[in-house]
Amino acid sequence: MTGTTASKGLATILALAAISAMGSMAIHMLVPALPALAHELDLRPEQAQLAISVYLAGLGGGQLLAGPLVDRVGRRPVLLAGLALYIAGALASALAPGLPLLLAARLVQAVGGAAGVVTARVMVSDIFGREESARRQATLMMIVLVSPALAPVIGGLLADLGGWRLIPAVLTGVAFMAMLVALLRLPETRRIDADQAKPHLARDVARLLRNRRFVLAALTLAGGSSALYMFLASAPFLLVRSFGLSESEAGPCFLAVAAASIAGTRLVGWLARRTDALKAGTGLILAGSLIELALAAAQVTGPLPLIAPMLLLGLGAGIVGPSAITLVLFAEEGLAGTATSLAGATQMLASGFATAVLGHFAPIDMERLGIALVAAALLAFVAGLFQPRSI
Numbered sequence: 535m536t537g538t539t540a541s542k543g544l545a546t547i548l549a550l551a552a553i554s555a556m557g558s559m560a561i562h563m564l565v566p567a568l569p570a571l572a573h574e575l576d577l578r579p580e581q582a583q584l585a586i587s588v589y590l591a592g593l594g595g596g597q598l599l600a601g602p603l604v605d606r607v608g609r610r611p612v613l614l615a616g617l618a619l620y621i622a623g624a625l626a627s628a629l630a631p632g633l634p635l636l637l638a639a640r641l642v643q644a645v646g647g648a649a650g651v652v653t654a655r656v657m658v659s660d661i662f663g664r665e666e667s668a669r670r671q672a673t674l675m676m677i678v679l680v681s682p683a684l685a686p687v688i689g690g691l692l693a694d695l696g697g698w699r700l701i702p703a704v705l706t707g708v709a710f711m712a713m714l715v716a717l718l719r720l721p722e723t724r725r726i727d728a729d730q731a732k733p734h735l736a737r738d739v740a741r742l743l744r745n746r747r748f749v750l751a752a753l754t755l756a757g758g759s760s761a762l763y764m765f766l767a768s769a770p771f772l773l774v775r776s777f778g779l780s781e782s783e784a785g786p787c788f789l790a791v792a793a794a795s796i797a798g799t800r801l802v803g804w805l806a807r808r809t810d811a812l813k814a815g816t817g818l819i820l821a822g823s824l825i826e827l828a829l830a831a832a833q834v835t836g837p838l839p840l841i842a843p844m845l846l847l848g849l850g851a852g853i854v855g856p857s858a859i860t861l862v863l864f865a866e867e868g869l870a871g872t873a874t875s876l877a878g879a880t881q882m883l884a885s886g887f888a889t890a891v892l893g894h895f896a897p898i899d900m901e902r903l904g905i906a907l908v909a910a911a912l913l914a915f916v917a918g919l920f921q922p923r924s925i
Contacts, residue, residue, distance in 0.1 A: 592644025601875020616649020798852020
């Protein structure tokens with residue numbers, strides 16, 4: 535790769551990372567404001583948590599739609615259409631008068647965000663190929679995580695400043711600027727193949743489901759992500775209502791977990807040269823979950839006992855993400871978009887289902903959260919244990 539090509543590749547990664555980050559920013563920015571949203575709309579905590587669960591479902595279902603289109607139609611048109619949906623959904627969320635319309639708007643926004651997640655991963659694999667993909671996917675994830683790392687702090691400040699509605703309003707403006715960047719700077723990266731123009735979705739999905747490497751990688755992603763999002767959906771109510779923090783004070787707690795995830799992405803290459811990165815990451819996720827449950831069982835509660843074990847979970851999630859995504863992208867030749875969309879949909883739908891189920895056990899305490907985290911972490915650990923060498 536020449537210097538000019540490398541520069542263009544890095545510029546593309548930066549642009550795609552910014553667009554891909556918007557998908558998760560709509561989750562992380564709203565998390566500290568969930569208690570304020572529940573208060574304004576007169577909702578129970580489990581009803582307010584649906585704003586997260588429904589968004590995760592849309593992010594998963596949207597990837598199922600975007601992935602095959604990315605393989606058949608191309609990367610750029612799917613990306614632009616997704617950004618348009620994201621703008622419409624974010625604006626409608628800011629104006630929603632009640633829970634039903636809010637959830638519908640969040641669903642539309644999530645479907646749009648899913649296009650950014652899928653195209654970012656696939657375009658990176660297009661540009662850098664199999665040999666460089668794991669390291670570049672880790673770079674992409676690191677950049678993507680910077681914005682969500684700051685998002686809880688920003689979301690808490692925005693909620694304190696102008697209420698929870700200011701959050702989707704700000705995201706509307708961010709998405710509009712991203713649309714301009716995509717129109718002006720992001721090229722089409724798909725290599726045209728005549729056979730790819732023919733729709734074979736059922737056949738393609740069947741191929742992937744018969745691929746052991748793909749299935750185990752998808753299950754690893756689903757388990758690790760479910761643990762992380764159950765923490766994110768439940769922790770605001772523990773920090774604010776049980777432990778007495780304000781929304782803005784709760785934000786740095788989530789920032790610490792996100793920072794651990796960023797650190798995890800930087801360890802992928804180092805771990806891959808010495809051991810199996812995927813197995814190491816799932817081990818950290820399980821360790822953090824077990825420590826959380828043990829502290830709760832010993833009645834050691836508070837912001838520090840809640841957050842400290844989650845640093846291990848966040849670190850593990852940062853390692854697992856790029857390691858598993860690389861396995862997914864190269865599981866079947868010519869099916870990068872379909873593969874990453876199917877794995878991403880499984881990841882998000884499982885996370886949404888897990889947070890919704892956990893919400894039915896309200897009020898959530900550290901012990902109930904710890905039990906749920908261990909269950910999800912075990913799924914990731916077992917799937918990772920049986921996975922061949924990841925990178």
